[in-house]
Amino acid sequence: MAIHSRQSGFTLVELLIVLSIIGLLGATSMAIYRNARVRGDETAAVATLQGITQAQFAYAQLCGNQRYAPSLAALTTPMPTTSQAFLSPDLGMDPLVKSGYRFTLGGTVVTDAGVTCTGVSPVEAYQVTADPERPGLSGIRYFATNTDRAVYEDSETFTGNMPESGRPSHGTEMK
Numbered sequence: 001m002a003i004h005s006r007q008s009g010f011t012l013v014e015l016l017i018v019l020s021i022i023g024l025l026g027a028t029s030m031a032i033y034r035n036a037r038v039r040g041d042e043t044a045a046v047a048t049l050q051g052i053t054q055a056q057f058a059y060a061q062l063c064g065n066q067r068y069a070p071s072l073a074a075l076t077t078p079m080p081t082t083s084q085a086f087l088s089p090d091l092g093m094d095p096l097v098k099s100g101y102r103f104t105l106g107g108t109v110v111t112d113a114g115v116t117c118t119g120v121s122p123v124e125a126y127q128v129t130a131d132p133e134r135p136g137l138s139g140i141r142y143f144a145t146n147t148d149r150a151v152y153e154d155s156e157t158f159t160g161n162m163p164e165s166g167r168p169s170h171g172t173e174m175k
Helices: 012-062
Strands: 096-098 101-109 123-132 142-146 151-154
Touching: 012 096, 012 101, 012 123, 012 142, 012 151
Parallel strands: none
Antiparallel strands: 096 101, 101 123, 123 142, 142 151
């Protein structure tokens, strides 16, 4: 009678192949996750810029006598007549850091116009820039908008060269 000794289990080569496949799938999924995260942060940045632009337009119409708020904090100050702010309170920091982007609002203060209904000196025109906090990780693109209410994108920052009205010297308008 012959005795067969049979060992059950996987060989070392088989285990290494399975571990290699798992590692490859993990690396691929992390790259996809990172890309999705960057796109999400960029989408949030554009939505925030559009929200600021809409708030500035409403502020000019209802509170600023056709002039704009000088800061994001001014946009979160409630109007005395309605007790409603133009922008959500969580967006009222200057500069604002949200979803991996830093938002900075600027403008030239008008000194001869008096104060707005919220008690601040208005600006004639404004510009807002959105730069990734960690370029390449929290965002790849840079965004900006101004009094003309168009949002622009580029691979380099608009900070320091975004006009208060009109097209910037670089970048393309997002449609």
